[in-house]
Amino acid sequence: MTFSQIAIIGLGLQGGSIGLAIQEYLPEARVTGYDLDPATRARAAERGLCHTVCESAEEAVAEAELVIFCVPPGAIGKAAKPLREAIPPECLVSDVGSSKKRIAADLAQALPDHIVIPAHPVAGTENSGPDAGFASLFQGRWCIVTPPEHTDLLKLSTLVEFWETLGANVELMSPEHHDLVLAVTSHLPHLIAYTIVGTASDLEDVTQSEVIKYSAGGFRDFTRIAASDPTMWRDVFLSNKEAVLTMLQRFTEDLTALQRAIRVGDGEALFDQFTRTRAIRRSIIEEGQDDSRPDFGRSDHVKKTKKS
Amino acid sequence: MTFSQIAIIGLGLQGGSIGLAIQEYLPEARVTGYDLDPATRARAAERGLCHTVCESAEEAVAEAELVIFCVPPGAIGKAAKPLREAIPPECLVSDVGSSKKRIAADLAQALPDHIVIPAHPVAGTENSGPDAGFASLFQGRWCIVTPPEHTDLLKLSTLVEFWETLGANVELMSPEHHDLVLAVTSHLPHLIAYTIVGTASDLEDVTQSEVIKYSAGGFRDFTRIAASDPTMWRDVFLSNKEAVLTMLQRFTEDLTALQRAIRVGDGEALFDQFTRTRAIRRSIIEEGQDDSRPDFGRSDHVKKTKKS
Structure with a gap:
């Protein structure tokens, strides 16, 4: 039970590290990615942060079973809203943002038809951008998952397993x-x-x-x-x-x-x-x-x- | 032109590191040491922080050309005062304290017959005690020396050279x-x-x-x-x-x-x-x-x- 097709929106420190970690620790999955900034996309492709760096977010999420938004907290709603149609109905939506209550609300509003389970890997460095990511970033770190009430338990446990596969310890918590x-x-x-x-x-x-x-x-x-x-x-x-x-x-x-x-x-x-x-x-x-x-x-x- | 006999009073992180650094980078000098705490003295002897760990401060400073007080700032006056007779008249007195104006005053008052040139190596770790010191602590770090006005220039330059030998870059500054x-x-x-x-x-x-x-x-x-x-x-x-x-x-x-x-x-x-x-x-x-x-x-x- 795992995601075989994962899309990453935003290819900085977190997105890039997730892309590399998937290729290292979950090699059977396919990972696509997109970043608003063309220079970041070019660098992400050069470094091989994903199997495919797409030229549009729609293309990146088209076949995804899991979409992870790795953009700054204030940009998540705006990044998610135009993808309401493009993200497959059964696809799980998550993120890596450092605050959860506001992001959960923004994502729920932007993608009312999808199951959203926010998450926050407590890991990072002072560096940012497409050169900053590395596969072992989440090893031995904690990832906090903040599921909404009455969420899809199968999807929740698949997300938990996903983060454990990337090396993290997972804890569930309310967004507040x-x-x-x-x-x-x-x-x-x-x-x-x-x-x-x-x-x-x-x-x-x-x-x-x-x-x-x-x-x-x-x-x-x-x-x-x-x-x-x-x-x-x-x-x-x-x-x-x-x-x-x-x-x-x-x-x-x-x-x-x-x-x-x-x-x-x-x-x-x-x-x-x-x-x-x-x-x-x-x-x-x-x-x-x-x-x-x-x-x-x-x-x-x-x-x-x-x-x- | 260098000190051939150095006494260290206080054998924690700073004192221990100086003792080890002298043995490593100034092997022709002889270093004696003393600490108020018998357990620290015993551990200092075991680790070989100095050539000789003495049983009294008087014994440690008896033949010194340089005495360095490496005790907490508040204890310097009290540590120095009883040594007024024991420290040889020509011996230079210095320290490693993190504040300088007050320490300079305390040392001058405690040792009115001696030349005192305070110093502060800006180097350390979060560890303390006789197990914390290591020879390379001062490599590439700055040591601030705060000479009093009209000080002995020969002694000043010997102290500067001493710190440079231990690996530090030296800067002169007023205590204020x-x-x-x-x-x-x-x-x-x-x-x-x-x-x-x-x-x-x-x-x-x-x-x-x-x-x-x-x-x-x-x-x-x-x-x-x-x-x-x-x-x-x-x-x-x-x-x-x-x-x-x-x-x-x-x-x-x-x-x-x-x-x-x-x-x-x-x-x-x-x-x-x-x-x-x-x-x-x-x-x-x-x-x-x-x-x-x-x-x-x-x-x-x-x-x-x-x-x-």
């Missing part, structure tokens, strides 16, 4: 809860990283060259996250506004408390806060969700880059 | 400017990371297990930084209070602006902010200050960890 969880594990961290990198670029008394030179003190980690795709992240924040603002409010309260501790010189409060954050790091490593090597294991490579 | 630069490139990022990891641990509607599972969406990066040594970071914030609070104020203003953009749905403002942060990442990689591989190159290793 997904949006809250991701607001804290992904959206808020990105917002904070974008902010601090902006702050550091705008100072009068510290030059940009100094910020770059001494970034190994911690700042450079934030610049990686803040190098993520701007279009996608704009859409994430606009489509998950409520949960992001809630989490941001909590963060601001906590930051204000630490600010006060610094101002009044309350070393004990600082020490307590800094001690209890260590346990969560250990758990993340134990669960295989991060590299156990110090500094993500990157030091050696930087050194080599520097010397060469 | 150092504290401002590091407030933005290191102290603020740590404060933010500690805060967000605390926020995520404290939610009622999202469980800790969910935070851990879906941490690959960005959160896990912050947990690495927030796993750093609590004692040291408490002291950093208390000893660089003014500059940290200034930078935090700037950050909060910028965050408030982005919060507003999300609330009113100003996609253009978000997109603009998210676009201009990419350039600084590119510069950091070009300058050899970070790994150019996506996701710090860590994905493969996580996968292997997971599968084994």
